[in-house]
Amino acid sequence: MQSNPVPFSRPPTPPPHPLKIGWYGLGAMGYFMAPRLHVLLYNRTVSKAQKLADQLGSSVAKVASGPVQLAVECDIIFTNLADDTAVQSVYNEFAKALSENPTSKAKIFVETSTIYPSLAGDIDKLISSFEHCRFVASPVFGPPLAADAGTLVLAMSGDYRSKKMVAYLTVPGVGRKVIDLGGNIEKAPTIKLIGNGLIMGANELLAETLTLADKSGIGSDTMYSLVKDVMPAPSLIAYGDRMVNDRFDGSNGFAIDGGIKDSMHIRRLTAELNCPMPAVDIAHQRMITARSIHQEQKLAGTHKWDIIDWSALIAGSRVAAGMDPFDSNKIANRILNVQ
Incomplete structure (x- = not known):
């Protein structure tokens, strides 16, 4: 492992309240990534989210009622989904929730799926159109076993302040290293x-x-x-x-x-x-x-x-x-x- 697995300066002093983390998508990767964080879980097959929450215990994970609760209540929302259509659909749901429930606090949305670069650009425009909201593209390298072991490699592109918040939240734990691809949101998916x-x-x-x-x-x-x-x-x-x-x-x-x-x-x-x-x-x-x-x-x-x-x-x-x-x-x- 490289001596500095996180290529960002440390975030500022933590906020007065603990960060509330949301997670949408419990497929082959998400099911193993989400437990590395204390999260509010959601999956379209709700029984899968409930099963994981029961395994982890209520002190680690709770099941959300839907994407609206994730978007409204959480400070950082991770998504890990099967394909571009699912990603677009979920972020449209998030956008609807944000438009109906304007936020006064900072929110970071983190997409960890494998998507086409131009879709990341479209989502960035959508999410950043809401005040206080930022988007980070952070696809991961490694199989489900690496996700379970917390040894994934994460690529990141987007807003610098948001990237370093996400990086220090996920390394170590979810991953062992971050590759910084700069501010162009399409570079990490590329x-x-x-x-x-x-x-x-x-x-x-x-x-x-x-x-x-x-x-x-x-x-x-x-x-x-x-x-x-x-x-x-x-x-x-x-x-x-x-x-x-x-x-x-x-x-x-x-x-x-x-x-x-x-x-x-x-x-x-x-x-x-x-x-x-x-x-x-x-x-x-x-x-x-x-x-x-x-x-x-x-x-x-x-x-x-x-x-x-x-x-x-x-x-x-x-x-x-x-x-x-x-x-x-x-x-x-x-x-x-x-x-």
Whole structure:
């Protein structure tokens, strides 16, 4: 860890009253991030918020009646949502609440989802149109397990005073480090897309490598051991383990729909900037192939998982090589019989 994980000066003396924190969105990431703070929780599936609040205890978390209560009562409101449509909808609800309940105290809204940069710009204009309200874009890097451990990396862009309040609230705890992208609100969502493109492209190369290892008779498990020896990047280790052991359950990982959404955003960004990323194009195709196979299995009632993780993109590579998409045991047995 770097010696100064928070690149901002410390906030001024705390206000006379404790900050009231709100959290909207308890998906795969939000469910683990929110407990790192003492929060007022809300989720569209209210039972999920109530379950988490019961686990944490009333001294740590309470369930809000809705987005209006979050916007009106809280000083800092975090959101972590599935896609751009959900983000836009929630912030429209916040804006309506603010217009009907003008505030006399400072409020900071913090968006931690992966969204297209221009949407962050639109939300910034919307929220900052209300007196005393500021918006910070702060997408996070890391899987749900890193969120649970409080070791995420946070990117931040927006108003400086607001960023440092959020940074010292979340590090340590939610994350281990903040990357400051300056005052242009669109920069943090941009680096998030570029970073996800890197992970996505690496996953595609990893999938191709493990598939070739199986097809050659070397075995993906042997190749995976070599990856850990010579390229021990956390993402390669984590996703390699999923691929080698067919752990494609997306309910405890990063669902493939989210990966496809991100790949569409990245491809749009590369087109707008005239800067191709062919590895992302291939990964996008592989994820669509995997999702298509999974959907057909669900229709036939032969599926193993209700949701598949984006590491299941290896299914595309396996099928292209004439192998079973999701069962590496069939691959190993077939290779053994041929030999």
